[in-house]
Amino acid sequence: MTERVNRLGEFELIAKHFAPLAGKTPGAYGLKDDAAVLTPAAGHDLVLTTDAVVAGVHFFPSDPPATIAQKALRVNISDLAAKGATPRVYLLTLALPPGVDDAWFTAFASGLRRDQVRFGVTLVGGDTVATPGPLTISVTALGEVARGKMLLRGGAKAGDDIWVSGTIGDAALGLRVAKAEDVGLDKKHGASVLHRFRIPEPRWVLGRALVGVAHACLDVSDGLIADLGHMSEVSGVKIEVEAQTVPLSPAARSALTAGRIGLSDLLTGGDDYELAFSAPAARRHQLSALALTTKTKLSRVGRVFKGKGVVALDRQGAEIGFTRKGFAHF
Amino acid sequence: MTERVNRLGEFELIAKHFAPLAGKTPGAYGLKDDAAVLTPAAGHDLVLTTDAVVAGVHFFPSDPPATIAQKALRVNISDLAAKGATPRVYLLTLALPPGVDDAWFTAFASGLRRDQVRFGVTLVGGDTVATPGPLTISVTALGEVARGKMLLRGGAKAGDDIWVSGTIGDAALGLRVAKAEDVGLDKKHGASVLHRFRIPEPRWVLGRALVGVAHACLDVSDGLIADLGHMSEVSGVKIEVEAQTVPLSPAARSALTAGRIGLSDLLTGGDDYELAFSAPAARRHQLSALALTTKTKLSRVGRVFKGKGVVALDRQGAEIGFTRKGFAHF
Numbered sequence: 001m002t003e004r005v006n007r008l009g010e011f012e013l014i015a016k017h018f019a020p021l022a023g024k025t026p027g028a029y030g031l032k033d034d035a036a037v038l039t040p041a042a043g044h045d046l047v048l049t050t051d052a053v054v055a056g057v058h059f060f061p062s063d064p065p066a067t068i069a070q071k072a073l074r075v076n077i078s079d080l081a082a083k084g085a086t087p088r089v090y091l092l093t094l095a096l097p098p099g100v101d102d103a104w105f106t107a108f109a110s111g112l113r114r115d116q117v118r119f120g121v122t123l124v125g126g127d128t129v130a131t132p133g134p135l136t137i138s139v140t141a142l143g144e145v146a147r148g149k150m151l152l153r154g155g156a157k158a159g160d161d162i163w164v165s166g167t168i169g170d171a172a173l174g175l176r177v178a179k180a181e182d183v184g185l186d187k188k189h190g191a192s193v194l195h196r197f198r199i200p201e202p203r204w205v206l207g208r209a210l211v212g213v214a215h216a217c218l219d220v221s222d223g224l225i226a227d228l229g230h231m232s233e234v235s236g237v238k239i240e241v242e243a244q245t246v247p248l249s250p251a252a253r254s255a256l257t258a259g260r261i262g263l264s265d266l267l268t269g270g271d272d273y274e275l276a277f278s279a280p281a282a283r284r285h286q287l288s289a290l291a292l293t294t295k296t297k298l299s300r301v302g303r304v305f306k307g308k309g310v311v312a313l314d315r316q317g318a319e320i321g322f323t324r325k326g327f328a329h330f
Numbered sequence: 331m332t333e334r335v336n337r338l339g340e341f342e343l344i345a346k347h348f349a350p351l352a353g354k355t356p357g358a359y360g361l362k363d364d365a366a367v368l369t370p371a372a373g374h375d376l377v378l379t380t381d382a383v384v385a386g387v388h389f390f391p392s393d394p395p396a397t398i399a400q401k402a403l404r405v406n407i408s409d410l411a412a413k414g415a416t417p418r419v420y421l422l423t424l425a426l427p428p429g430v431d432d433a434w435f436t437a438f439a440s441g442l443r444r445d446q447v448r449f450g451v452t453l454v455g456g457d458t459v460a461t462p463g464p465l466t467i468s469v470t471a472l473g474e475v476a477r478g479k480m481l482l483r484g485g486a487k488a489g490d491d492i493w494v495s496g497t498i499g500d501a502a503l504g505l506r507v508a509k510a511e512d513v514g515l516d517k518k519h520g521a522s523v524l525h526r527f528r529i530p531e532p533r534w535v536l537g538r539a540l541v542g543v544a545h546a547c548l549d550v551s552d553g554l555i556a557d558l559g560h561m562s563e564v565s566g567v568k569i570e571v572e573a574q575t576v577p578l579s580p581a582a583r584s585a586l587t588a589g590r591i592g593l594s595d596l597l598t599g600g601d602d603y604e605l606a607f608s609a610p611a612a613r614r615h616q617l618s619a620l621a622l623t624t625k626t627k628l629s630r631v632g633r634v635f636k637g638k639g640v641v642a643l644d645r646q647g648a649e650i651g652f653t654r655k656g657f658a659h660f
Contacts, residue, residue: 027375029482032564034409034548035379037480040370045357048454049365050421050470054461079364091380093468095425124378131384133463138423140380140470150367152359218364234362 036124049079066111076141081207085143156235160278162302172269184258189251200273238307366454379409396441406471411537415473422456486565490608492632502599514588519581530603568637
């Protein structure tokens with residue numbers, strides 16, 4: 001059994017780098033207690049989600065510590081967004097390999113601080129443990145939603161439209177750029193997709209606005225086709241995607257044109273953290289307006305039918321085959 | 331970057347081993363959604379805690395999977411107990427090294443199932459990720475406490491008694507037994523302390539009963555002296571422990587008699603997960619009654635004074651020196 005280092009180190013680490021992130025948040029007790037207390041808002045449910053990221057699996061150990069922190073937090077904020085919840089607090093658990101130094105923690109905490117302001121969340125607790133393995137970051141995030149109103153994966157109904165926010169496939173391109181693969185992008189496009197891979201943009205303002213509008217919602221983390229597969233399965237419906245309507249960024253179009261990547265790579269690429277949702281056709285005008293008020297690009301990419309499974313159709317209406325349907329996390 | 335294995339494996343794992351632990355719990359959605367929803371009980375606060383354990387650091391990879399699961403869950407239940415909270419739900423994140431097989435998961439889940447019944451909690455969410463490192467288990471547990479009534483570390487007042495539940499130092503002995511050190515125990519005593527190290531006994535019934543009675547409370551995870559040091563620091567008081575009044579098990583007395591371990595090893599040994607709390611002297615009768623109703627051994631082991639720091643006194647009233655004050659987790 002690995003010798004445990006003196007816990008004093010842990011207390012100093014918390015006092016210096018993490019207690020300031022809790023600040024005077026009521027219930028966090030400056031991270032000096034065993035637990036945090038949260039008084040739920042009247043008439044609201046709490047939404048709970050947890051996601052972990054591992055160095056060498058979900059991010060590169062050499063990535064900037066601030067963006068590692070941001071990604072670990074944002075993948076959780078994105079889950080709250082997909083549920084229509086307003087982010088409120090989070091807990092942070094770090095399994096730390098030897099040799100992580102003070103400068104690393106300073107940069108890591110600065111990334112969290114920036115995102116706390118951006119997403120209106122505060123750190124209220126956590127744990128730090130030693131590991132002989134890679135840096136592992138586990139975040140649990142809690143948000144609030146009006147009682148009984150949480151958006152589900154399982155609500156899609158025949159006749160609904162399928163919508164997605166933003167653009168699809170950029171993070172998959174970014175991963176290739178991070179791995180120094182040549183995907184035929186110029187410097188600017190390369191940098192933009194790398195940024196999307198490193199720091200996803202959770203759509204929580206949109207998610208909140210979709211409460212009472214969308215029938216089903218999720219965030220695209222495994223790849224659009226795989227995630228719509230989850231929606232289809234849990235909802236008990238068939239989903240058809242018209243591939244040419246899936247929104248692509250200029251960078252993704254450029255990579256397609258260069259021929260270094262296929263459309264199916266983009267449709268099945270993970271880590272986009274856009275929202276994919278179903279809504280009745282009667283909501284189209286409302287959603288167009290909502291795209292404006294939330295300043296979020298929304299695209300209608302498919303429809304829901306009775307049946308099961310998800311298919312993507314090309315311009316001629318022929319089914320596109322995939323060698324894999326999604327990004328593999330595990 | 332390590333290749334991620336197909337996520338299908340994750341979904342099958344969840345469906346077979348973990349979804350049954352969620353069962354039909356409202357808000358868990360059979361672990362098929364991105365998040366869980368929790369409707370807080372009226373007039374209650376939620377208590378949040380998270381603790382992680384790492385193979386080779388907090389448990390031995392060769393430990394029975396059921397007890398690994400139980401320890402990971404129980405260290406969190408113990409934190410809720412120390413806050414006077416009634417356990418309600420938990421989230422489970424596993425970072426899995428290659429080669430963990432189905433039989434291991436079956437045994438692991440059986441340990442969780444047993445403890446879910448015992449502590450009245452259910453699994454409502456989690457995450458599974460691959461790691462090239464050791465098995466890492468992160469649990470976030472949520473409990474409920476009457477609004478504004480959470481027990482804190484920081485409430486100890488001059489004049490209070492210091493109490494502890496159960497017996498102290500057994501888990502530290504159990505760790506030595508696990509490491510095959512000869513601590514002079516016969517087979518029966520050896521087995522009993524090993525059991526205490528592997529499967530702590532969270533005092534949640536006691537913790538709940540201490541709401542409105544104790545001024546300050548925490549669970550003994552770092553070692554009695556170190557943890558009372560935390561209470562002393564956060565409360566801004568001095569704590570004196572009368573070492574000979576600290577409750578020891580027959581096994582611990584036997585190890586002391588054999589001379590293989592000193593009293594200070596027991597007072598600073600970690601992982602006991604007993605509750606240590608302060609309460610006014612006027613509560614002594616009530617606490618004796620409460621020990622009977624909760625079937626929990628309670629011992630008065632010290633007192634609170636103005637000042638700072640924690641000291642342990644021997645029979646002659648002389649201060650006992652410690653080379654270390656607590657168990658090192660990090």
